[in-house]
Amino acid sequence: MTAGEVIATGRRSRSTDGGVAYFVYANGHYPAAALTESVAFLQNRGLRIAGLIERNKEPSRHSHCDMELEDIATGRRISIAEDRGQAATACRLDLSGLALAYAAVKANFAAADLVVVSKFGKTEAEGGGLRGLVAEAMEAQVPVLVGLPERCLSAWMDFAGEYGRPLQLNGAALYRWLAA
Template sequence: MTPCKSPSLLAAVVYGPDDDCDQMLADFAHGLAASGIAVAGLVQINGSDASCETMDMELEDLDTGRRINICQELGSGSAGSCRLDPTGLAEAAGALKAALDKPLDLVVINKFGRMESEGLGLIAEIGDAVAAGRPLVIGVPRRFADAWDAFAGGMDDKLACRMEALAGWWAAHRQAATPAAATA
């Protein structure tokens, strides 16, 4: 009989452009928090338009409920298209770093995106959570999957962008973390 693989502390929810990973991660985190699980991290709250050029995006600090705007106005003469505001992202990183200093059961991070794939953004905080042995779930757009794989080094569980997959990973993680599971 082959032993069952224990779930990794790191779960990557891999998603495509037609998946609403942001809403799924927010619903998952809020549901766990409502049930008494200590959840910290950042979930993305999107405006009505889902394109980077026009969408209003905020990150919700799960520890405090505060929303941090991560979009900037580029102005009519701008040649760029992505409105990600590095100042807002730095503010979100500070909030995440503060939350990681508290006792918690799970870290949720909205995305391993372009900035993280370039070694910027929330990369240090992701690394800090993993180094501290904190269970972490993160959204990974398919277009950044190779960069994620290089960063994670195979230490992650890949999940489909479905609530059932995410809930199954969390249940397996909780069961593996329970001392009674080791003696059963």
Template sequence: MSAIATVSCPGRGDADLLLARFARRAIASGLRVCGTVQVNTERARAHACDMDIQVLPDGPILQISQALGAGSRGCRLDPAALETAVRAVSDRLNEADLLIINKFGKMEAEGRGFRAVMAEAVALGIPVLTGINGLNEPAFVQFAQGYAQALLPEIDALSDWLDVSGAPLPH
């Protein structure tokens, strides 16, 4: 059993959809889930890098990307909005059976974002599930120090991992 599990999907947004679906299933089964899932909200003048996350289980949807202008090329992540989400998740962590973080991203790779919350969850014995991409995988491997397991991007694989993690889904 690994304290942390990762999922990676080849299609853009597929990991977001998988994690959101799994979170709904876990919540519906009675597990106390906290964390975030990415939801893509339709809006006028949406940009491909626009990001919204929902704080689990029933928290707000927060826009964590910022409008930088039509010619911008830099990272659109709004660090202040992300920290708002981090605080909301941190406040709920002690009551959780499972922590889901939509992505171990650039901020986590740099030692910020949800990184400390993930470490605290592991210290508390709370299983952690997160999305990962190849760009941030080396930083994640260093962070996880051998305590992580890559899962197949399938609901059953996530459920099987959770069953042996100490927070099984009721059948």
């Protein structure tokens, strides 16, 4: 079932916004530290969080593009950047790594109080990546938090429609939203 189908059937999560919140950030400025702090705030209050936080490692001498996703539930880091060598001029997403990360979150989200989808980026805007994870969380009626680079806001609105609430990325705001 897609997010659109979940919305069309009228199924709701725990709040009037379809159980979906999102935070928007400036293109190229992923807020890993703020997301990590927000997740820790919720975990310190006993909430179970499943999901992913994007981590960018220092470039190695073999590659200038080392992106990983950290599984919040386990701390495991999964590489999502193809190693294209030092001569490469751009990064390319490793879809097999992304699929591993998706499966890791899916294995933990049934018992979660919140699912965090680190980014609704270009791949998700085109219908792939972690987009299905948002729909599956909605279908399972588990609240979901999604990160949005500014350039993908329009694609997000096309996907989510009127559902979803923009929130500031801080633990207290997320906690109040989850408690509503």
